[in-house]
Amino acid sequence: MHTKINQSHWKKRIAYFLASQNISLFGSSVVGFAIIWHITLETSSGFWMMLSTICSLVPQVLISLFGGVWADRHNRKYLIMLADAFIALATLALAISFLLGFRRLELLLMASVVRSAGAGIQTPAVSAIFPQLVPEEKLTQIQGINQTLGSVLMLLSPAVGGLLLGTVGIVGAFFVDVVTAALAILVMSRISVEKVERVNPETSVWEDLKGGLRYTFGHRQLRNITICYIFSFFLITPAMALTPLMVERSFGSEVWRLTANEMVWTVGSLLGGAYVALKGQFRNKVRTAAVCLIAFGILFGLLGVSWNFTVYLVIMGLAGCFMPVLSTTQTVFIQEITEADVLGRVFSVIQLFSSSAMPAAILLFGPLADLVSVESIMLVCGGLLALVGLVYGFSERQPNKPVS
The missing domain is CATH 1.20.1250.20 (MFS general substrate transporter like domains)
Structure with a gap:
C-alpha cells in the first residue's frame, strides 16, 4: 500500500x-x-x-x-x-x-x-x-x-x-x-x-519477524510470488553460473569469449531497463512476469542448442532484456499490494527464499555439469522454467487495478 x-x-x-x-x-x-x-x-x-x-x-x-x-x-x-x-x-x-x-x-x-x-x-x-x-x-x-x-x-x-x-x-x-x-x-x-508509523509499536523483534513471515505467506498474492521466485531462481541458476563453462567447452576458451558472454547479458539488461522506463507502466504485472519467465525458459532452452557463438550471444542478449521487466514489475507489484508498515519484512522474506534457491541450485547443477553436458541442463531447466511461468500466470486470474 x-x-x-x-x-x-x-x-x-x-x-x-x-x-x-x-x-x-x-x-x-x-x-x-x-x-x-x-x-x-x-x-x-x-x-x-x-x-x-x-x-x-x-x-x-x-x-x-x-x-x-x-x-x-x-x-x-x-x-x-x-x-x-x-x-x-x-x-x-x-x-x-x-x-x-x-x-x-x-x-x-x-x-x-x-x-x-x-x-x-x-x-x-x-x-x-x-x-x-x-x-x-x-x-x-x-x-x-x-x-x-x-x-x-x-x-x-x-x-x-x-x-x-x-x-x-x-x-x-x-x-x-x-x-x-x-x-x-x-x-x-x-x-x-x-x-x-507501525500498527503495533510495542512488539519485539522476534514477534515482528514472525509477523512478517505470517503476513507474506498468509497473503495469497505474496505467497504466489515467493513460491514462483523459489522455483524461478533455482532454474535460472544454470544460465547464471554455468554458461561460462558451456562457452569454454563448446566454443573456445579465449578470454574475449568469456567477456562477451558477460557483456551481452548486461547490454540486454540495459535495453530492457530503458524499455521499462519509457513504457512507464504495465497494467497486469502478474501476466507480464509470467511472459518474462516463459521467454526465459524458451531462450535458455535455445542456448542449449546454439550452433555457433554468434547465435549464442544474440540469444543471451535477448534473455537479458527480460530481466529488468521481470524485476521491476514484481517489485512494484509487491509495493502496491503490501501494507507500508510491513513492506521491509515482506521484501526480506522474499529475498531470503529467492537468494537461498541459487546456492542450493549450484550444489546440484555444479557437480551435475561434470556428468552431463551444460546444454542438456539448459534444455531441461528452460522447459521447467517456462512451465513455472505458465503456472504463475494462471495463479492470478484477476487483473491489477487500472492505471490512473
Whole structure:
C-alpha cells in the first residue's frame, strides 16, 4: 500500500535517492570484482573462489530477515546511510591493513562477510523506501530508470575494477569504495523521509519477524510470488553460473569469449531497463512476469542448442532484456499490494527464499555439469522454467487495478 507523496518535491527527492544508491552500487561493484579477481590471481583455486562466494552471499541471506524488521521499525533513510557507513568502515579497515603489510586472503573473506551483512541490512530498506518517495503511478517508470542506471554501472565497474587492479592495485579499489560510500551518504542526507508509523509499536523483534513471515505467506498474492521466485531462481541458476563453462567447452576458451558472454547479458539488461522506463507502466504485472519467465525458459532452452557463438550471444542478449521487466514489475507489484508498515519484512522474506534457491541450485547443477553436458541442463531447466511461468500466470486470474 502506498504512502502519501508530496507531489511538488518527489522528483528532486527520487533524483537524489537514485544518485545516492547508484554511486554506492558502483563502488561496491568495483571492489567486489577486485576482490574476486585478486583471489583468483593469487590462488587460482576453485576452493578459494567457493569460500569467497559463500562469504559474499550467505551473510546477506541470513541477516536479511532482521534487515526487513529493522526497515519497518526505524527510519529507512538512516538505516540505509548507516549500512553504507558500516560497509565503508569495513573496507577502510581492510585498506589500512593492506597498506600496513597485512595482506592475508583471510582478511578479504572477513571483509566480504561484513560487507555482505551490511547489504542484508540495506537491501530491504532500499526496496521498501520507494513508495515513500514516488507516486504510485510512477513506481514502474522510476524502477525502470534505476534498472537502466544499474546496468550501465555493471558495464563500467568490471572495467574500472580491472584498471585499478592493474595500475594501483587492490588498495586503490578499496579507497574508491570508501569515497563513493561517503558521497552516497552525503547525497542521501539531503533527502527528507519520514519514519513509517507501525500498527503495533510495542512488539519485539522476534514477534515482528514472525509477523512478517505470517503476513507474506498468509497473503495469497505474496505467497504466489515467493513460491514462483523459489522455483524461478533455482532454474535460472544454470544460465547464471554455468554458461561460462558451456562457452569454454563448446566454443573456445579465449578470454574475449568469456567477456562477451558477460557483456551481452548486461547490454540486454540495459535495453530492457530503458524499455521499462519509457513504457512507464504495465497494467497486469502478474501476466507480464509470467511472459518474462516463459521467454526465459524458451531462450535458455535455445542456448542449449546454439550452433555457433554468434547465435549464442544474440540469444543471451535477448534473455537479458527480460530481466529488468521481470524485476521491476514484481517489485512494484509487491509495493502496491503490501501494507507500508510491513513492506521491509515482506521484501526480506522474499529475498531470503529467492537468494537461498541459487546456492542450493549450484550444489546440484555444479557437480551435475561434470556428468552431463551444460546444454542438456539448459534444455531441461528452460522447459521447467517456462512451465513455472505458465503456472504463475494462471495463479492470478484477476487483473491489477487500472492505471490512473
